[in-house]
Amino acid sequence: MRKRLERISILMGYLRDFAVEGLPAPILGVNNEQTTNALVSKTGPQLVAAYPELSHTGNSDCYTETLQSVFFVLDKSLGATRTEVSEFEQYMGLMKLADAILTKIERDTSAESCSPLGGLTLMTAKVAPEGSIFGGWCGYSIEVTMK
Structure with missing residues (x-):
C-alpha cells in the first residue's frame, strides 16, 4: 500500500526528469513570478512544468487521489517581427x-512497470493556446489530470 503523498512525490520526480526531443530539460515552477524569472535568460523553445497538485476524495479508510499538473511548451513572442504567417x-x-x-x-501512464507513472491513469488532458505569458512567451499549456 502506498503512503498518502507517495504519488505526488513520484510525479514530481517524473516532471524533473521529463525529456522530449527538441526541448531542453523542463523548468519547474510554482507561480508566475518564479517561472518568469527562470525564463528571462532563455532562448528558443522551452518546457515549463508546474509542480503538481493533489486532491483527495473519500474518507481516511477509502480515498481516491487525483493529481494535476500543467506543462507549457513556449517560445519568445515574435514582437515587432511578427506577421500572421510567422506567428502561425x-x-x-x-x-x-x-x-x-x-x-x-500517454505512453508513460500505460506502461505499467516500465515508467514511474505506470501506476497512474491519464484521465484528462486539455491543450490551450497561450499568448504573452511569463514576460512575453507564447505557446501552449497542457493541463493533465491523473488518477
Whole structure:
C-alpha cells in the first residue's frame, strides 16, 4: 500500500526528469513570478512544468487521489517581427512539441512497470493556446489530470 503523498512525490520526480526531443530539460515552477524569472535568460523553445497538485476524495479508510499538473511548451513572442504567417508557423511548431509531450505522457501512464507513472491513469488532458505569458512567451499549456 502506498503512503498518502507517495504519488505526488513520484510525479514530481517524473516532471524533473521529463525529456522530449527538441526541448531542453523542463523548468519547474510554482507561480508566475518564479517561472518568469527562470525564463528571462532563455532562448528558443522551452518546457515549463508546474509542480503538481493533489486532491483527495473519500474518507481516511477509502480515498481516491487525483493529481494535476500543467506543462507549457513556449517560445519568445515574435514582437515587432511578427506577421500572421510567422506567428502561425511558430504556433504550429510548438503544437508538434505539445503533441510529443502528450504522446510521452500517454505512453508513460500505460506502461505499467516500465515508467514511474505506470501506476497512474491519464484521465484528462486539455491543450490551450497561450499568448504573452511569463514576460512575453507564447505557446501552449497542457493541463493533465491523473488518477
